[in-house]
Structures are given as structure tokens and as C-alpha cells.
Amino acid sequence: MAGTCEDALGALSAHLGLPLEFNDGSCSFNVGGQPFTITNDDELDRLVVSALVADDLPEAPSRKLMTDLLDLGFGMMHEGLPAVGRDPETGFIAAFAVYPCSRLVAVEFPDSFMKFVSFASRLSDRLDNERHAPPETPPPSDDASAGDIHRIRV
Numbered sequence: 249m250a251g252t253c254e255d256a257l258g259a260l261s262a263h264l265g266l267p268l269e270f271n272d273g274s275c276s277f278n279v280g281g282q283p284f285t286i287t288n289d290d291e292l293d294r295l296v297v298s299a300l301v302a303d304d305l306p307e308a309p310s311r312k313l314m315t316d317l318l319d320l321g322f323g324m325m326h327e328g329l330p331a332v333g334r335d336p337e338t339g340f341i342a343a344f345a346v347y348p349c350s351r352l353v354a355v356e357f358p359d360s361f362m363k364f365v366s367f368a369s370r371l372s373d374r375l376d377n378e379r380h381a382p383p384e385t386p387p388p389s390d391d392a393s394a395g396d397i398h399r400i401r402v
Contacts, residue, residue, distance in 0.1 A: 253288065253295055255354035256347070260286075263358035279365050282372060295352070297361065298344040299368035305334070305341065306379040313378050320371075330367055341375060343368040 257275070261268040268275050274287040287296040306313070323331035323345075330345040345364050347357070 252352045252354060253293075253347075253349040256295065256349075256352045256357035257286065259354045260358050260361055263361075280369065282365070282369060284365070284368075293349045295347040295349065296344060297347065297364055298342050299364070299372075300340055301332070301343050301368055301372040302341040302375040302379075304339040306375065306381075309378060310381070313374070316374075330364055332371065343371055 257268055257270075264277075264279070266277055268277065268286070270286075270288050273290070274285050276283065276285045278284065283300045285298050287298070289296055309317075317332055320330070320332040320343075323329035330343050332341065332343050334341050343364070347360070
């Protein structure tokens with residue numbers, strides 16, 4: 249792992265007040281009760297941060313939720329944005345972000361991580377709210393943008 253990744257993990261450890269160490273290439277911990285993992289990807293010289301946001305999708309996800317989740321899947325194609333995915337083995341829904349070590353500034357990593365924490369928390373809340381929401385009714389055909397106010401943004 250490049251020095252910048254080691255420094256970044258150290259800065260995050262100090263910020264959170266947690267002893268963060270890699271065990272078999274990853275480090276798992278909770279922030280506000282939500283599980284996070286940081287993986288050291290030595291081969292590609294990067295840190296991968298992930299958060300469990302739901303055990304599975306709601307039973308009948310709305311079209312709006314599915315559209316937003318699919319939109320978030322493209323996050324990785326835009327530098328600095330997180331993405332979301334579903335583990336096919338467990339069904340878990342996770343948010344993740346990639347931090348190339350060559351561009352990682354240790355003193356900025358805690359702030360970037362906390363923005364990711366906020367993103368993951370909002371996404372987790374969104375999925376939980378959807379799970380408990382009444383069934384969706386189709387939007388009026390003349391107002392396709394009415395649901396845009398609930399878009400998830402970083």
C-alpha cells in the first residue's frame with residue numbers, strides 16, 4: 249500500500265477515534281451503528297470503502313427507487329462519486345467508493361469518508377422508508393418529473 253493510503257487510514261483512525269488496522273486486507277467497523285469496510289486493494293493501489301445499506305431490496309420497490317439505484321450504479325464512472333450495488337450471494341445492498349492511492353491526500357480523507365457516511369446513511373434511510381411505504385401509485389402522465397425532489401445526491 250502506498251504511503252498516502254497508510255497516511256489516509258491513519259488520519260481517519262485519528263478522526264474517528266478508532267484503531268483502524270487491516271486484517272487480511274480489510275478493516276471493518278461501525279459508524280453510527282452502520283457497518284463500513286475499507287479494503288486495501290494493493291494490486292490496483294487503491295482503497296475501496298463500502299457500507300452495508302440494506303439486507304435486501306424492499307419486497308416491491310417503486311419504479312422511482314429502482315431508477316435512482318440504477319442511476320447510482322454509474323457513480324463509479326464519474327470520479328469521486330460513490331456507487332451502489334447488490335451482492336448476488338447475500339442480497340445485501342451496499343454503497344461503495346474507490347480512492348486511488350496516487351491521488352489520496354491523507355488530511356482530506358476523513359472529510360471525504362464522512363461525506364460517504366452521510367451518503368450511505370441517506371441511502372439506508374431511503375431503502376428503509378421504501379420498505380415501509382404504501383404501494384406506489386403511477387404518476388400522472390403529464391408530470392413525469394414530480395418524483396425528482398427525492399433524488400439521492402452526494
